[in-house]
Amino acid sequence: MIGTPATAGTSAADRPRQKVRVWDFAVRGFHWLLVVAFVLNAFVTDAESALHHWIGYFVVALVGLRLVWGLVGTRFARFASFPPSVSGAMQQLREIAGGDTRPHAGHTPLGALMIYNLLATMLLIGLSGWMMTTNAYWGVDWVEALHEALVTWAEICVALHIGAVIWESRRTGVNLPRAMVTGVKDMPVDTAEGRAG
Numbered sequence: 001m002i003g004t005p006a007t008a009g010t011s012a013a014d015r016p017r018q019k020v021r022v023w024d025f026a027v028r029g030f031h032w033l034l035v036v037a038f039v040l041n042a043f044v045t046d047a048e049s050a051l052h053h054w055i056g057y058f059v060v061a062l063v064g065l066r067l068v069w070g071l072v073g074t075r076f077a078r079f080a081s082f083p084p085s086v087s088g089a090m091q092q093l094r095e096i097a098g099g100d101t102r103p104h105a106g107h108t109p110l111g112a113l114m115i116y117n118l119l120a121t122m123l124l125i126g127l128s129g130w131m132m133t134t135n136a137y138w139g140v141d142w143v144e145a146l147h148e149a150l151v152t153w154a155e156i157c158v159a160l161h162i163g164a165v166i167w168e169s170r171r172t173g174v175n176l177p178r179a180m181v182t183g184v185k186d187m188p189v190d191t192a193e194g195r196a197g
Contacts, residue, residue, distance in 0.1 A: 060126035103172035
């Protein structure tokens with residue numbers, strides 16, 4: 001490690017730093033391809049167009065690949081490194097309320113819950129969209145309503161995710177958007193190894 005552990009009371013931004021490789025190319029590629037595909041289908045393409053359908057299938061394929069990578073990928077890509085945990089999320093909230101600004105090397109417990117939520121939501125959007133193209137469910141109102149509700153839910157969650165990333169970046173002094181581009185987090189040396197999840 002570089003430098004010495006920060007003393008108590010030192011702000012996150014003022015602590016000695018260490019670069020930690022966190023997000024591999026597959027995780028970053030998945031993230032940004034999903035961003036582009038979701039924006040295109042939610043706000044740009046005609047919902048009745050073949051392009052909309054193909055982008056939807058692409059999103060489902062992306063999520064499928066991410067699920068596989070979550071089992072066999074690199075350390076921070078694996079689901080084992082960020083299991084869904086309500087108790088972990090509650091503990092994180094208590095830490096935040098107590099003024100703890102130490103960042104997590106990988107996903108935070110709250111971030112993990114959002115990731116699982118978004119992965120499931122994207123799959124359900126894809127499933128309901130596909131159902132709308134079948135003879136059995138074409139023109140069925142509840143399927144269309146479900147599809148639209150899921151898209152709205154995803155939009156709300158994406159907005160919350162963006163807000164949380166900006167807030168967490170400011171709170172911890174770690175630029176999370178940059179890390180999702182470069183794969184590297186600039187972490188305080190006293191937390192780079194100790195808070196993996």
